[in-house]
Amino acid sequence: MIGQALELTLFCCQGCGALHEQRPVVCASCLGETFDEKAVTGQGRLASWTTIRKPPLAFRGHGQYDVAVIDLSIGLRVTGRIASQSNQRVGDRVSLTHRIEIDGEQINVFEVQQT
Numbered sequence: 001m002i003g004q005a006l007e008l009t010l011f012c013c014q015g016c017g018a019l020h021e022q023r024p025v026v027c028a029s030c031l032g033e034t035f036d037e038k039a040v041t042g043q044g045r046l047a048s049w050t051t052i053r054k055p056p057l058a059f060r061g062h063g064q065y066d067v068a069v070i071d072l073s074i075g076l077r078v079t080g081r082i083a084s085q086s087n088q089r090v091g092d093r094v095s096l097t098h099r100i101e102i103d104g105e106q107i108n109v110f111e112v113q114q115t
Contacts (some may be wrong), residue, residue, distance in 0.1 A: 004095075005041050005042045005095035005096050005097070006037070006040060006042050006095075006096045006097065006099070007039040007040060007042060007044045007096075007099070008041075008042045008072070008078070008096060008108065009037050009039055009042050009067030010037070010038050010040055010072070010076065011023045011024065011035040011036070011037060011040045012035060012037075012059040013027040013029065013034075013035055013036045014032060014034040014035065014036060015027060015031075015034070016029050016030040016032060016055050017029045017104065018030070019038065019074070019075075019076045020035070021076065021078045021079075022056055023035060023036060025038070033075060035099055040042070040072065040074050041073065042075050042095060042096025043072070043073050043074070043093070043094070043095050043096070043111070044070045044078075044088055044093075044094060045066060045070070045071050045091055045092065045093060045094065046069075046070060046082070046088060046089070046091065046093075046094050046110075047049045047068075047069040047077065047087075047090065047091045048068065048069040048070045048083065048090065049066050049067065049068040049069070049082050050066065051064055051066050051084075052064060052065055052067060054059070058095065058102070058103055059102065062102070065081055066081060066082045066083075067080070068080060068081065068082035068083055068094070068110060070094055070110055077093075078108075080096070080107065080108035080109060080110050081100070081104065081108065081109045081110070082094070082109070082110045082111070082112075083086060083097070083109060083110070083111045083112075083115040085112055088108065088112045092112045092113070093112070093115060094110040094111060094112055095111060095112040095113055096108050096110055097109060097111045
């Protein structure tokens with residue numbers, strides 16, 4: 001059983017309220033240039049995933065890994081790594097369980113919630 005999901009920090013446009021996974025220079029919805037940080041629960045559903053078998057040079061020492069597309073409960077689609085399981089399916093509930101740091105960058109890792 002997975003504990004409570006960690007929070008994600010998103011960026012909310014002050015002009016229109018659109019949410020962004022990364023801090024943009026301008027909002028794609030309204031061209032606004034000011035953003036507030038917004039913490040949201042890292043829960044959602046698995047939309048897709050793939051295995052990276054030949055990682056880029058920066059990640060070569062980590063071997064192969066899985067990357068997922070997650071539809072967050074709040075309606076935003078984000079990417080991150082997934083601790084894959086042999087029986088996972090598109091539509092499974094997932095939670096952000098931990099982060100790993102590679103070359104100073106925080107990478108979100110999701111896990112399928114067992115029911």
